[in-house]
Amino acid sequence: MIHLISRRRIVAAAMAGTLALALVACAQPSPPPSTASSASAPGTDANNPFGVAPGSSVEVYGFDGGFGTEWLSFAAAAAQKNLSDVTFTVTPTTKLMTELQPRFVAKNPPDVIDNTGADAIPFASIIDQLETLDDLWAATNYDGDKISDAVFGGVDKAGTSDGKFIRLNYALTVFGLFHSKTLFEANGWEAPKTWDDLATLCTAAKAKDKYLFTFGKEAVSYYGWLVLDSAIKQGGIGVMNDIANLKPGAWSAPAVKDALTKLEALIKDGCMVPGGSGTQFTQAQAQFSQEQKALLYPSGSWLESEMKDATAPDFQMTITPFPLLDPATAAMPYEAIQASGAEPLSVTKDGANPAGGKEFLRAVLSKEAATNFSKTTGSLSVVKTAEIPADGWGSSQLASSMSAMSAAGSNVFAWIGDTYSIYYGIQDSVLWASFLDGSITAEKFIAGEEELSAAAAADTSITKMVYDYS
């Protein structure tokens, strides 16, 4: 999981360069001479539901990281257009905590903060200084859609701490199984919906002198996502809660055991490119994206940009949900998918203009701003009304992520972004590597995981957490 974070940062760093130019172009637009619109009481004006005072200004602090801040400036310009007598400014920074801690202390914070990055302010310490966003959810965006209907499911839940909905995770990372649409179409294959499909596909791959899967030694935990997400879809999110809460026997729950046994059968059957435990992970990913030696690879939506320079021409990288163990008895449909948010936006209570802050979020959550976000960053946002063309502006990942999310509807869950293993310092990569290269059986693997969980449970030096991913 450590790798996941660092990898996303790398992708992020690469994007930052591209956006730097765009940033310069997006200076603060000066308010055009407006036809004086009268200020109105909160909730009466559809154009100004929060009652932003005319002549006031709204200060937005954006994290200038992987996604840059151009998307914030774009939204600010849209908000400016809507309320021409209010000034919206976006300040890019990478030192959020350093710059804003004194302002929070002085009760003079900016109105909106994009609280992320290495210097983010711990949410726990400012929960009481943030506005709850429930009224935002009830408001409409610039397209006239009720905001709670315009976003994917689970956004408010993911942004709730201590019972208060205080942050809006705007960017969306989708997790699933990747394949090349072109390769699959050329061979008449279909993306696997069940583990039985995986076995069938493995046989088909062998006939073409290919393999089903590949793995690299630093990224073995991706197969943990495959196994656990399939188990969650079979047995419900409780399966994951038990594992995260270190419940003895959680790893031998029927759904988890079933997924592991099925994966073991595939490994035994020679469905993995040999030598993964000695292969660097990007080399392994290139076996998927460039050599096309492996048909499938479990990962997250950053994979396309990560492998940009090592992808075969006309390789349409497509993400699909992880397969089901048994469609007849599964707790969730095949379309259920894991997606977690990033770039949390919050409105401060003590800022000069909380209403203005919410007005800004209304702009961010509109179709135009969300479309712009995806277009410029290559990432999905939580706004489901965003108009992403079928070719995803050249990113098949973006287009397929969007359709996977739309198909999932409310069947969205997330645990990778808030995993128990990082919290408890449980490291199971070596175990995974041994399992994936066939050195140990599923049974031994389960015993190993149980041992790690038991050791963490017995460690009195770490305060126990209660995880509930539902």
Added chain:
Amino acid sequence: MTKPTATVSPDSPPKAVRRRRRLTFDKASFMAVFVLLPLAVFTLFELVPLVQALYYALTDWAGYSPDMNFVGLTNFAAMFSDPLFMKSLRNSVILAAVVPTITLVCSFVIAAVVTTGGPSTGRIQGLKGSGFYRVVSFFPYCVPAIVIGIIWSQIYDPQRGLLNGLLSALGFDFQGFPWLGKVDTAMPASIMVIIWGSIGFYTVLFVAAIKGIPAELYEAARMDGAGRFRSAISVTLPNMLSSLQTGYIYLGLMAIDAFIYMVALNPLGGPDYSTWTMTQNLYNTAFFKGKFGYSTAQGVALAIVTLAYAGIIALIFRLARGRDDGTDRA
């Protein structure tokens, strides 16, 4: 400064002279610059952190807050029941035993050949073109360890690596064999990389040592009928034991560390933690498991292992030199 402090009148009592000497500015400033200042720096940057580390090793400090409880020797006791630590200890001992031995044997052979392996008549000299071999053998040492690690992790790549390609071309079926991914081969393959990266420096060190051996010794040996091999064993080797000992200790310390190489080759510890070193375990315990106290205790254990290693090597060489110890210390 020009005051002739050294002139002592025969009448004055010696005590007074000593006192006056102690008081001169010369002497005081010399003391301040060459004794007190280094001592202060040493105390501040060596002793204080050392004592601090010893203290942290006895606490349960988590690293991100000033709170810590004194737990006595709990951390040290925990090490012995920690399978990961014991494995890393075992791996570090293997590294300390194998890496210096093979490296130094190779370096000695190369150094002997390029300095004394030349024609058996005339001046004592190395092989023809020995300068070239010396440069070639030194070359890997000029490459940073992390780069060496990355290069070799690519060479060892199961599918596209140079090594498997070569072996396959020679008719062996090694396609897809994960050198760094099998318990039996991961450690030997990693050791091979460290040796490859270290031979050059010790070759140069030994060449310098051999050049310091008087040519007469070789000439005398030659007259007595000694061949090149006999000369190397009976003349070269005994005359460069100090360099060998230095090499053994330095290389051993480097091998016990081995952090950079291992992080580049097998960042997660290799298959079944077969290449996991004490330094990796220590780093991991502190920064990923948030147990700085326990990690510091491992650091103390690492220091003990290192000191023990240096002691054993010194003892072995003392025994090898026999009674006349000290005479050939350079």
